[in-house]
Amino acid sequence: MTGTKVLCHVDDLEEGASKGFLENDAGHDLFFVVKKEGELYAWRNACPHVDGAPMAWRRDAYMDAKKIHVTCHAHGALFEAKTGLCIQGPCLGQSLEKVPVQISETGEVSVSLADIN
Ligand code: FES
Numbered sequence: 001m002t003g004t005k006v007l008c009h010v011d012d013l014e015e016g017a018s019k020g021f022l023e024n025d026a027g028h029d030l031f032f033v034v035k036k037e038g039e040l041y042a043w044r045n046a047c048p049h050v051d052g053a054p055m056a057w058r059r060d061a062y063m064d065a066k067k068i069h070v071t072c073h074a075h076g077a078l079f080e081a082k083t084g085l086c087i088q089g090p091c092l093g094q095s096l097e098k099v100p101v102q103i104s105e106t107g108e109v110s111v112s113l114a115d116i117n
Pocket of ligand 1: 047048049050053072073074075076077089090091
């Protein structure tokens with residue numbers, strides 16, 4: 001795929017919220033965006049513990065209950081929302097794969113389709 005896909009507006013996500021985008025063939029989000037301290041961070045929906053396992057337990061649920069860390073609900077790994085580093089769980093020390101997103105002057109969040117394939 002080529003081109004750019006507009007995902008959402010920065011204000012669509014509340015602090016500590018997460019949202020998944022673009023489904024793969026299995027119906028899982030390709031990646032998700034989290035808002036942490038006002039900034040957006042995007043990570044591929046692929047846990048480093050089990051070769052790319054999807055991480056949410058329900059639609060858009062990528063954060064822990066306190067909305068502090070990204071979590072993989074398969075085996076409970078916790079990741080820093082800003083760096084993608086696993087700080088607790090079976091993939092300790094491994095990292096999520098970053099997805100580069102762009103934010104326009106008007107706050108539109110987009111991704112280059114070339115970056116997610
Ligand atoms: S697959 Fe994510 S913690 Fe095991």
